[in-house]
């Protein structure tokens with residue numbers, strides 16, 4: 001049977017009081033072939049809106065990710081008084097500078113986006129007005145102390161549930177003082193929040209990371225004409241700099257490309273080319289893992305790019321072996337761990353994922369949700385305190401699985417259905433809109449190419 005009978009076939013069923021979408025997914029009956037461009041990078045799209053807003057002059061963003069999370073960022077900045085125009089090809093942000101942002105009359109709704117929540121808190125910490133931030137059910141469970149505590153130390157007044165740890169949060173910013181901050185967790189969101197606060201301070205702020213995390217904010221500061229000192233894990237920045245509007249071409253999101261990289265490696269007779277994907281060294285852990293597992297993967301870097309490296313990734317059907325994944329590599333593939341877990345179910349031997357406690361505080365507890373859902377499909381997978389142990393190679397069955405409202409779990413299960421021997425019913429498919437609204441269309445295209 002053709003995957004999704006050649007069309008997205010949705011069965012609407014009623015679960016308790018809520019309407020839940022259940023998608024019926026069928027095993028792939030042939031390989032994935034062809035070339036696609038995955039949508040723009042989520043981390044860079046968020047930052048492009050934020051830096052466009054705080055710069056002076058117009059910023060033009062191309063290949064912006066039109067996912068729900070980045071839409072939340074746009075709407076938050078509109079409420080802060082920033083004019084943002086959208087056309088099919090580009091987004092234009094009329095930067096107001098920090099001082100042009102205004103006290104919002106309405107609550108800012110960050111939806112499902114942790115990046116929006118944490119980065120906007122850093123930015124608002126230096127603004128002398130009051131803002132209330134809310135999000136969805138998942139956001140309400142995600143820890144915010146990691147940003148609210150250092151921002152309070154800098155001088156911001158922040159209140160919220162559990163002493164400022166959970167949304168709804170209220171913040172009154174103002175004049176901040178520079179600090180030297182040794183980050184207890186490896187988090188690009190914390191680092192970026194502190195950089196956005198530091199950019200508003202007269203004086204030098206120092207941030208020390210335990211290990212390197214994605215550096216899109218640092219690169220963007222330079223792209224907007226700012227200065228930042230980077231030395232190993234230490235970042236120094238002086239505030240009150242003039243930032244100028246810029247032209248941003250958002251590269252394809254490697255975290256979205258990862259789903260098709262894995263699908264191509266796992267399905268017989270596949271060869272997929274993913275064009276114009278971001279290859280920032282702080283994001284390419286998935287490429288390193290695929291290579292180490294014995295994957296047939298080829299990278300062709302485009303040498304013209306200045307601020308963010310991009311290139312094409314080709315993946316063919318591969319014979320894989322289990323490996324150990326941990327340490328400094330974890331932040332460079334943190335969002336790819338659910339799909340890497342699926343990859344590991346099809347590798348000969350044992351794969352151990354460790355040092356990945358951060359998975360517990362994502363959109364869901366991704367150790368629990370990955371283990372639960374892959375077990376339902378018959379995988380040999382166990383949760384550990386800081387990761388998972390997966391034994392392969394195991395033929396997956398069909399079954400009824402759930403995204404738990406987590407986009408990456410939904411997409412991982414969508415790919416799992418292709419290698420399962422029976423039909424998979426995926427509940428909560430809508431969550432995928434958070435980062436990849438055209439996921440099933442792109443999958444369908446790769447399945448339809450001869």
Ligand SMILES: O=C(O)C1=C[C@@H](OP(=O)(O)O)[C@@H](O)[C@H](O)C1
Pocket residue numbers: 042043044115186187188189190192214334335358
């Ligand atoms: O800075 C960012 O854009 C992101 C950083 C990561 O989160 P942490 O900083 O919490 O690790 C990642 O999981 C998230 O999807 C996006």
Ligand SMILES: C=C(OP(=O)(O)O)C(=O)O
Pocket residue numbers: 042069112113114115116335362363408435
């Ligand atoms: C963790 C993620 O995003 P955020 O923290 O922005 O919600 C993600 O996209 O996997």
